[in-house]
Amino acid sequence: xxxxxxxxxxxxxxxxxxxxxxxxxxxxxxxxxxxxxxxxxxxxxxxxxxxxxxxxxxxxxxxxxxxxxxxxxxxxxxxxxxxxxxxxxxxxxxxxxxxxxxxxxxxxxxxxxxxxxxxxxxxxxxxxxxxxxxxxxxxxxxxxxxxxxxxxxxxxxxxxxxxxxxxxxxxxxxxxxxxxxxxxxxxxxxxxxxxxxxxxxxxxxxxxxxxxxxxxxxxxxxxxxxx
Amino acid sequence: xxxxxxxxxxxxxxxxxxxxxxxxxxxxxxxxxxxxxxxxxxxxxxxxxxxxxxxxxxxxxxxxxxxxxxxxxxxxxxxxxxxxxxxxxxxxxxxxxxxxxxxxxxxxxxxxxxxxxxxxxxxxxxxxxxxxxxxxxxxxxxxxxxxxxxxxxxxxxxxxxxxxxxxxxxxxxxxxxxxxxxxxxxxxxxxxxxxxxxxxxxxxxxxxxxxxxxxxxxxxxxxxxxxxxxxxxxxxxxxxxxxxxxxxxxxxxxxxxxxxxxxxxxxxxxxxxxxxxxxxxxxxxxxxxxxxxxxxxxxxxxxxxxxxxxxxxxxxxxxxxx
Numbered sequence: 001x002x003x004x005x006x007x008x009x010x011x012x013x014x015x016x017x018x019x020x021x022x023x024x025x026x027x028x029x030x031x032x033x034x035x036x037x038x039x040x041x042x043x044x045x046x047x048x049x050x051x052x053x054x055x056x057x058x059x060x061x062x063x064x065x066x067x068x069x070x071x072x073x074x075x076x077x078x079x080x081x082x083x084x085x086x087x088x089x090x091x092x093x094x095x096x097x098x099x100x101x102x103x104x105x106x107x108x109x110x111x112x113x114x115x116x117x118x119x120x121x122x123x124x125x126x127x128x129x130x131x132x133x134x135x136x137x138x139x140x141x142x143x144x145x146x147x148x149x150x151x152x153x154x155x156x157x158x159x160x161x162x163x164x165x166x167x168x169x170x171x172x173x174x175x176x177x178x179x180x181x182x183x184x185x186x187x188x189x190x191x192x193x194x195x196x197x198x199x200x201x202x203x204x205x206x207x208x209x210x211x212x213x214x215x216x217x218x219x220x221x222x223x224x225x226x227x
Numbered sequence: 228x229x230x231x232x233x234x235x236x237x238x239x240x241x242x243x244x245x246x247x248x249x250x251x252x253x254x255x256x257x258x259x260x261x262x263x264x265x266x267x268x269x270x271x272x273x274x275x276x277x278x279x280x281x282x283x284x285x286x287x288x289x290x291x292x293x294x295x296x297x298x299x300x301x302x303x304x305x306x307x308x309x310x311x312x313x314x315x316x317x318x319x320x321x322x323x324x325x326x327x328x329x330x331x332x333x334x335x336x337x338x339x340x341x342x343x344x345x346x347x348x349x350x351x352x353x354x355x356x357x358x359x360x361x362x363x364x365x366x367x368x369x370x371x372x373x374x375x376x377x378x379x380x381x382x383x384x385x386x387x388x389x390x391x392x393x394x395x396x397x398x399x400x401x402x403x404x405x406x407x408x409x410x411x412x413x414x415x416x417x418x419x420x421x422x423x424x425x426x427x428x429x430x431x432x433x434x435x436x437x438x439x440x441x442x443x444x445x446x447x448x449x450x451x452x453x454x455x456x457x458x459x460x461x462x463x464x465x466x467x468x469x470x471x472x473x474x475x476x477x478x479x480x481x482x483x484x485x486x487x488x489x490x491x492x493x494x495x496x497x498x499x500x501x502x503x504x505x506x507x508x509x510x511x512x513x514x515x516x517x518x519x520x521x522x523x524x525x526x527x528x529x530x531x532x533x534x535x536x537x538x539x540x541x542x543x544x545x546x547x548x549x
Contacts, residue, residue, distance in 0.1 A: 042248035043240055045535040052257075059257035063265050080276060089276075090269035093470075098261060098268075100475050112527040114549040116513035118237030128510045135475055142473060148277035149467045152451040154434075155442040156463060163321040163495035165332030168313035173439070176432025205240030209532035210523060211544025214242040 032203050039202070045209050050109035053102050054201075060099035061194065065187065067092040072183055076146060096138055103131055115207045123200040130193040133186055140182035143172055154178075236548060275468040277454065282423065282437065285446045286414030291390030293414055296444040297407045298384065300340040302377025305443040308340040314439070315339070321496040328496065336435055344440050345410055348422040358409045361402030368401065376401035458483055478502070523549045 070088050079085035116124040154172040161167035286293040299305035311318030313335040320329030380400040387394045413419045423437040441447045456462035463480045466472030482488045482498040
């Protein structure tokens with residue numbers, strides 16, 4: 001095996017058959033070999049607290065989904081009638097607040113890093129769309145509360161949506177429609193976008209500092225675990 | 228080095244030196260930390276849950292406002308009656324520049340306020356003889372006569388002490404006082420809540436008619452304003468009580484507070500158009516010269532990567548391509 005050849009390439013070449021499944025496997029291994037998908041090392045330039053907000057965003061999303069699943073198990077009335085349900089709803093609310101706070105800090109951090117450099121434009125774009133989808137998901141959650149807040153928000157928000165023709169199809173005063181968007185369609189979109197975003201991050205690696213050049217001396221001494 | 232097309236390309240991140248790192252351990256610790264933080268925040272701050280306004284609570288708490296609203300629904304002068312698409316054709320709706328997007332979307336949730344909010348609920352319940360006669364008189368009258376009756380009664384309610392229907396001056400209001408008085412009874416008994424929601428189905432989750440009727444009155448708005456949810460109170464991003472609400476909607480709410488949006492008859496369309504444009508700019512930022520150069524020009528990145536630049540002096544990072 002040559003110094004530049006990746007270990008999985010040799011394996012894939014022998015195991016793959018010439019059908020669609022084999023082609024997909026070859027492509028997946030070529031684009032995202034296991035040690036890039038789950039690396040046990042990171043570039044030395046990653047030494048800032050700002051990097052924490054990516055993983056904190058994903059962690060908060062996990063808590064949002066977990067608490068949302070508990071609320072879904074018991075139904076939309078439960079949290080109005082039960083102290084335990086109210087507590088789970090409180091957890092859902094605060095995890096959403098944390099999720100969006102972490103995400104906004106992550107976004108600003110990536111902006112000031114110009115993190116779209118080096119063929120990472122799609123990584124930036126999937127992150128932005130995930131951010132917008134998250135705002136929509138939180139918004140439909142507020143609409144599905146079944147209390148004074150949701151009444152007021154829906155009767156006010158309808159004007160903006162109607163003014164550009166969206167309200168004719170996305171009716172914020174239809175509780176059933178909003179609940180479906182909140183617990184099915186938008187979470188599914190966020191899930192797909194998050195996985196896509198993370199795969200792109202692993203595939204391209206973390207963007208280097210602006211103007212940084214790989215130091216030749218350190219390359220030879222510290223890069224032996226890299227393809 | 229010249230700027231522009233000759234800027235240095237971004238090197239492959241895998242060409243840089245590395246150090247040991249446990250991705251899975253970091254993720255597990257992050258999930259545990261955020262979960263504990265969420266447990267704590269929920270325990271300390273809880274979450275708001277103000278009871279919803281119903282037609283029953285509205286009509287009991289403020290029968291004058293309920294009656295005045297019912298008259299505007301019957302006379303076709305309420306906000307919903309004159310809204311336009313997607314509820315009716317009474318108006319063209321807003322435009323985004325030359326684009327009548329609201330009109331193009333069409334009437335997808337047809338609402339006839341006189342029939343849906345007043346007459347049909349009256350017909351669907353046992354009618355006292357006076358109400359049967361009032362309905363017959365209303366149906367037999369011309370549209371012009373109906374408008375005169377409701378207009379005269381609205382004016383009279385406005386002049387009555389506290390808008391009290393019982394204190395309205397004598398006048399030619401036709402059957403309107405009988406119809407609205409009966410509707411008030413249905414409202415106060417809770418019957419009207421169920422009727423507005425039912426729409427002929429047993430199972431129902433669409434609150435469009437009930438919410439539009441509530442929003443046409445001033446009672447719901449009064450309740451919202453006491454919770455600082457009014458439009459001029461940055462209401463869309465607020466939450467009842469002292470909770471952070473949807474703080475991420477600050478920019479959307481901001482446009483409603485400033486000119487020319489604030490006083491425009493197309494304010495909603497303008498705000499949506501502006502936010503759509505800004506969202507597109509954010510999405511396509513990597514491809515927009517000038518905007519994509521802001522990080523390089525502001526040099527905040529030097530703070531983020533200060534350790535790297537200290538250990539690996541870079542002569543002129545500002546010439547790199549962003």
